[in-house]
Amino acid sequence: xxxxxxxxxxxxxxxxxxxxxxxxxxxxxxxxxxxxxxxxxxxxxxxxxxxxxxxxxxxxxxxxxxxxxxxxxxxxxxxxxxxxxxxxxxxxxxxxxxxxxxxxxxxxxxxxxxxxxxxxxxxxxxxxxxxxxxxxxxxxxxxxxxxxxxxxxxxxxxxxxxxxxxxxxxxxxxxxxxxxxxxxxxxxxxxxxxxxxxxxxxxxxxxxxxxxxxxxxxxxxxxxxxxxxxxxxxxxxxxxxxxxxxxxxxxxxxxxxxxxxxxxxxxxxxxxxxxxxxxxxxxxxxxxxxxxxxxxxxxxxxxxxxxxxxxxxxxxxxxxxxxxxxxxxxxxxxxxxxxxxxxxxxxxxxxxxxxxxxxxxxxxxxxxxxxxxxxxxxxxxxxxxxxxxxxxxxxxxxxxxxxxxxxxxxxxxxxxxxxxxxxx
Amino acid sequence: xxxxxxxxxxxxxxxxxxxxxxxxxxxxxxxxxxxxxxxxxxxxxxxxxxxxxxxxxxxxxxxxxxxxxxxxxxxxxxxxxxxxxxxxxxxxxxxxxxxxxxxxxxxxxxxxxxxxxxxxxxxxxxxxxxxxxxxxxxxxxxxxxxxxxxxxxxxxxxxxxxxxxxxxxxxxxxxxxxxxxxxxxxxxxxxxxxxxxxxxxxxxxxxxxxxxxxxxxxxxxxxxxxxxxxxxxxxxxxxxxxxxxxxxxxxxxxxxxxxxxxxxxxxxxxxxxxxxxxxxxxxxxxxxxxxxxxxxxxxxxxxxxxxxxxxxxxxxxx
Numbered sequence: 001x002x003x004x005x006x007x008x009x010x011x012x013x014x015x016x017x018x019x020x021x022x023x024x025x026x027x028x029x030x031x032x033x034x035x036x037x038x039x040x041x042x043x044x045x046x047x048x049x050x051x052x053x054x055x056x057x058x059x060x061x062x063x064x065x066x067x068x069x070x071x072x073x074x075x076x077x078x079x080x081x082x083x084x085x086x087x088x089x090x091x092x093x094x095x096x097x098x099x100x101x102x103x104x105x106x107x108x109x110x111x112x113x114x115x116x117x118x119x120x121x122x123x124x125x126x127x128x129x130x131x132x133x134x135x136x137x138x139x140x141x142x143x144x145x146x147x148x149x150x151x152x153x154x155x156x157x158x159x160x161x162x163x164x165x166x167x168x169x170x171x172x173x174x175x176x177x178x179x180x181x182x183x184x185x186x187x188x189x190x191x192x193x194x195x196x197x198x199x200x201x202x203x204x205x206x207x208x209x210x211x212x213x214x215x216x217x218x219x220x221x222x223x224x225x226x227x228x229x230x231x232x233x234x235x236x237x238x239x240x241x242x243x244x245x246x247x248x249x250x251x252x253x254x255x256x257x258x259x260x261x262x263x264x265x266x267x268x269x270x271x272x273x274x275x276x277x278x279x280x281x282x283x284x285x286x287x288x289x290x291x292x293x294x295x296x297x298x299x300x301x302x303x304x305x306x307x308x309x310x311x312x313x314x315x316x317x318x319x320x321x322x323x324x325x326x327x328x329x330x331x332x333x334x335x336x337x338x339x340x341x342x343x344x345x346x347x348x349x350x351x352x353x354x355x356x357x358x359x360x361x362x363x364x365x366x367x368x369x370x371x372x373x374x375x376x377x378x379x380x381x382x383x384x385x386x387x388x389x390x391x392x393x394x395x396x397x398x399x400x401x402x403x404x405x406x407x408x409x410x411x412x413x414x415x416x417x418x419x420x421x422x423x424x
Numbered sequence: 425x426x427x428x429x430x431x432x433x434x435x436x437x438x439x440x441x442x443x444x445x446x447x448x449x450x451x452x453x454x455x456x457x458x459x460x461x462x463x464x465x466x467x468x469x470x471x472x473x474x475x476x477x478x479x480x481x482x483x484x485x486x487x488x489x490x491x492x493x494x495x496x497x498x499x500x501x502x503x504x505x506x507x508x509x510x511x512x513x514x515x516x517x518x519x520x521x522x523x524x525x526x527x528x529x530x531x532x533x534x535x536x537x538x539x540x541x542x543x544x545x546x547x548x549x550x551x552x553x554x555x556x557x558x559x560x561x562x563x564x565x566x567x568x569x570x571x572x573x574x575x576x577x578x579x580x581x582x583x584x585x586x587x588x589x590x591x592x593x594x595x596x597x598x599x600x601x602x603x604x605x606x607x608x609x610x611x612x613x614x615x616x617x618x619x620x621x622x623x624x625x626x627x628x629x630x631x632x633x634x635x636x637x638x639x640x641x642x643x644x645x646x647x648x649x650x651x652x653x654x655x656x657x658x659x660x661x662x663x664x665x666x667x668x669x670x671x672x673x674x675x676x677x678x679x680x681x682x683x684x685x686x687x688x689x690x691x692x693x694x695x696x697x698x699x700x701x702x703x704x705x706x707x708x709x710x711x712x713x714x715x716x717x718x719x720x721x722x723x724x725x726x727x728x729x730x731x732x733x734x735x736x737x738x739x740x741x742x
């Protein structure tokens with residue numbers, strides 16, 4: 001026989017014997033009474049264990065005092081329902097905390113910082129807001145132009161029946177010479193230049209992409225409207241210098257060897273523009289005033305952005321063509337990407353104006369201003385009540401976006417996919 | 425055969441009572457008489473007149489004598505253009521341009537004292553006008569920068585508390601000016617100024633090395649009002665070769681340790697300052713914001729002056 005474990009095997013075999021002897025079904029009590037007392041299998045090995053620092057007094061105190069409440073807690077905790085509740089509570093708390101931390105709190109923070117930024121007391125604290133200087137004049141830049149009111153959609157949507165008087169404004173984001181995509185987009189919105197559709201570009205029609213001059217010709221062909229983007233601005237300034245120095249037709253070797261690749265590319269584009277194309281582009285104003293559009297109120301188009309609270313005539317042209325963010329204390333715009341998006345501040349400013357006008361005026365929308373813009377491909381399509389950012393990064397393989405405004409004020413976003421032109 | 429000759433111009437400073445001769449040395453072609461300024465040469469200030477024998481005259485630094493001669497040119501040891509000094513020993517230990525002992529915005533060679541306060545702005549205004557009209561005439565690419573650009577931004581006028589002006593020039597321009605226009609005097613008949621004023625373009629010969637280690641010679645050139653000693657500091661903006669090699673293809677730098685992106689400065693814009701056409705760097709608002717912070721573009725009180733919102737003039741708070 002194999003040596004048996006005295007605690008289990010031994011007991012088991014005794015019971016088996018017992019069963020055979022009595023011939024009756026074994027009860028637990030019988031089993032216990034007739035088996036070897038368990039005490040015999042107890043060993044005092046713990047007393048002799050080396051290094052054992054056993055403190056019988058304190059341990060026994062705890063043991064005798066707490067078992068009841070510990071047991072109670074243990075039983076409550078081990079109850080499946082309790083566990084479920086705890087789990088639910090914990091996850092609810094976690095969800096609440098995360099959404100507070102990640103969503104609500106930042107939003108409230110942003111809202112209060114926007115409101116604080118627009119508060120007149122901030123102006124006093126900061127010592128003034130952007131726009132108190134004498135706006136520099138540049139004779140080759142048109143600051144503002146007004147769109148022919150004839151082109152603006154009317155408030156009555158009912159005229160749809162007689163399509164001859166139908167009017168649509170089609171605002172198109174930064175094209176950057178992507179002519180094929182522009183044509184696809186015009187197809188998609190079923191652009192009909194002769195039956196009330198008017199095209200408006202938010203600037204940066206040219207540069208970087210495959211067919212800048214083609215895009216300009218297309219826009220000219222449709223008598224489209226446009227605003228001056230930072231790329232038009234650069235190319236036109238370069239071209240003017242080339243004309244002035246009599247080097248428009250030829251490029252000298254010195255130039256070739258000394259220019260950085262970016263500047264050389266811009267010069268090449270400036271040279272490739274015909275006089276007519278350059279004149280058309282230089283007639284694009286920094287700010288295009290669309291006038292009042294049904295459902296939107298007054299609308300303006302700029303390339304990059306506007307500083308809230310500054311008259312259109314006094315908007316700094318360089319900033320209007322390049323801004324992305326805005327300093328909250330001074331409202332100084334900046335082309336850098338890090339910081340408060342100018343459009344958030346502008347949109348908040350307009351909604352504050354709207355809510356103050358709401359009680360006093362019949363048509364509070366007429367006191368606001370909506371900006372359609374491009375430029376900021378990094379924040380992609382960005383539609384707010386009073387700011388419509390249409391640059392969705394067509395050049396780098398994103399989308400080309402159109403905002404279509406119809407009679408009655410119905411607005412639609414239409415997009416086409418673009419090929420990535422920066423890859424090669 | 426080129427010969428070295430001294431060109432002579434009678435010089436009389438009626439305001440400060442100085443009389444003398446201003447000379448410059450040029451190479452003259454013996455055959456056709458054409459002239460050329462020696463390249464990369466340094467003028468020495470001389471006392472006691474020009475000695476004909478080899479032009480060897482002792483040069484002194486604090487030369488505000490009855491004779492102020494602009495005479496001898498010494499060619500720097502190396503005329504090749506370099507980005508960096510080969511050893512620390514080569515770094516100049518002396519300043520080329522000296523400011524006067526009485527005020528750091530005056531050239532001591534041309535004045536003993538500062539102008540009366542009311543005279544400063546008219547002199548600066550004439551300084552910037554004559555500078556830009558000269559540069560426009562000779563086709564040198566230059567634009568306003570730093571405090572002058574900020575003043576332009578506010579109301580296209582010099583700040584009433586200013587006593588200096590800053591302009592920049594491009595790398596080809598500094599070479600062009602050094603090669604053909606160093607130490608040239610330009611006389612202007614100015615309205616309300618009897619006899620007009622003479623201005624001098626002086627190039628710092630250390631311009632040939634673009635190293636920022638040369639902290640004594642951050643200013644590459646000066647346009648100096650010879651009647652008052654006031655001047656415009658001219659710094660050249662150069663390609664920053666080391667940065668360009670490290671993935672910044674548009675990096676530009678000056679010896680005064682300002683760094684720029686090519687696309688922030690070029691293409692230049694046309695505007696006006698003090699009523700005359702000037703060039704402005706492309707991203708003027710952004711450059712000002714970076715250099716001076718956003719408050720510089722919005723604060724309407726500065727240096728004891730307040731910007732009047734109606735007249736758009738900086739008015740003294742007194």
